[in-house]
Amino acid sequence: MSERSAPEPATDFIRERIRADLQSGKVRQVVTRFPPEPNGYLHIGHAKAITLSFSIAQEFGGRCHLRMDDTNPEAEDQEFVDAIMADVRWLGFQWDAMFYAADYFGQLYEWAERLVEKGLAYVDDQDAETISKTRGTLTAPGTDSPFRSRSPQQNLALLRGMRDGEFADGTKVLRAKIDMAHANLNLRDPVMYRIRRMPHQRTGDKWCIYPMYDWAHGQSDSIEGITHSLCTLEFEHHRPLYDWFCDALGIYKPQQIEFARLNVEYMLTSKRKLLQLVEGGHVDGWDDPRMPTLRGLRRRGYPPQALVAFCKHVGIAKVNGTHEIGLLEFFVRDHLNKSAARRMAVLDPLKLVIENWPGGPGGDHVELVEAQNNPEDPAAGSRQVPFRGELWIEREDFLEQPPKDFFRLAPGREVRLRYGFFVKCTGVDKDAAGNVVAVRCTYDPATRGGNAPDGRKVKATIHWVACRDAVTATVRLYEHLFTDPDPARADGGDFLALLNPHSRRETQARCEPSLAAAAPGTHYQFERLAYFYVDHRDSRPGAPVFHRTVALKDAYKKARS
């Protein structure tokens, strides 16, 4: 409905460079790629990378590939491949072609022999520990391997032996012959192949040597004709090696461009830490609604459109910063406000008794009132909601002794029950301990639908659910997983100490009847409360489970805090 959220034309250093490449004729059609390693689930940080690469391809009339960077069978699994594909689609993107780095193992091996023949790679018999030690440090140069000067012929025979399984795991590696004293540690004779007898999910037992990231990534990009290989900042030091391999091979060289990864307050994107949360039982699993994984965000109720809008809005740069989670929540509310149907539900019920209800408060008399499904979208239509003499209202909507800025129900005060009638509080019922157990009031039959013919106003409108028609449903209320906006920065790395003990609370809500049939995967706004998502995992027919996605803004609550 609102005409804002107009997508301002994206401009940033990467797009500028692409425009220049297109203009100069260096590039004819833009080809990008999203290259995840299938060893875990995608999270919000990946959403930024996905949005970037896919939308750049869209904007420039190019193509975007999805490529599994599956060069390490120890950690990878088909389950993740499937999950990644599903998550990318869920975000709303469709790749123009799908590839696997494993599909290039044969080509990579041929190229390795070529490098060996050119004297640019050698087989090293040193073990991992020795290689690590002789690499030197950030300030001290490394030292040459005693095997560095083997002849191309020797190396070729050895490499073939490695490929043919003649050597035990870990006993030999193929290394690029660059410079053990280079200031960039990545250029100190990086390992290209390691021996590892382990079946690969794509190639089975065909290989017992597997390429390292640096030896596979740039070449994969080259094979696919990627024009702009976009990756995060930590790969900056790898670019010289990326270029070195392509130049040494004399093959097409894509350009790698780095950008800052996405950080959001209260969220962690370290695979290791996320795994710790799951394995330590601190969350329910990778799709726990408190997780920053795409699957978690989905179960929390974050619409993919909101995630993409957020990713586009934050832009890209080379500075590592942290985004306020409020910005993400803004995009979630922005999307849901226009798309989510409204319903009424009471989370913390307090009984409201209408003394002058026809036939008595507890009688059978019922009136069906019409409620709009979405004030922001007339096309969403309306529904009938039963109104009776006994209703549930939100406990916090009544105060026996209201402060001056409290507009809701209080003794002697009149408010509107949304889409229903005006009611005026006549008193309260209390238990022996003095707690209010019911609010008594009278209603004005002339205000049906919520308007007073005499034009009198009320200062508040509150939501309600008829007791007799209410359906009870499980509602899960979520808060940030951590108490600190920057859990990654936790002292000693003990981010677990920063877990928010109240990050999940479950309660039973009294909902209007139509909610009994809420379909899994649906988003609702429970009026005056929050947006909720009908969990697609735990909901059962007739027994929906609602997840609070994000609360509505609350000026009153904010003013009071």
Added chain:
RNA sequence: UACCCCGUGGUGUAAUCGGUAGCACAGCAGGUUUUGGUCCUGUUGGUUCCUGGUUCGAGUCCAGGCGGGGUAACCA
């Protein structure tokens, strides 16, 4: 104590050939409103990290500082 990258209001970003700072969110104030939501209007915040230089003129160029981030896996 090496190398690389970076440094614009609270947060994130923008600023054509160098011409004195824009946008979004957040904040504040008011209006509308059958959600204290949405929407609308107005508004507070920046000596563009510092110092010096080039220039009629620099956030934009140069030099030197200071500050932040990254890098030493047979992971990606």
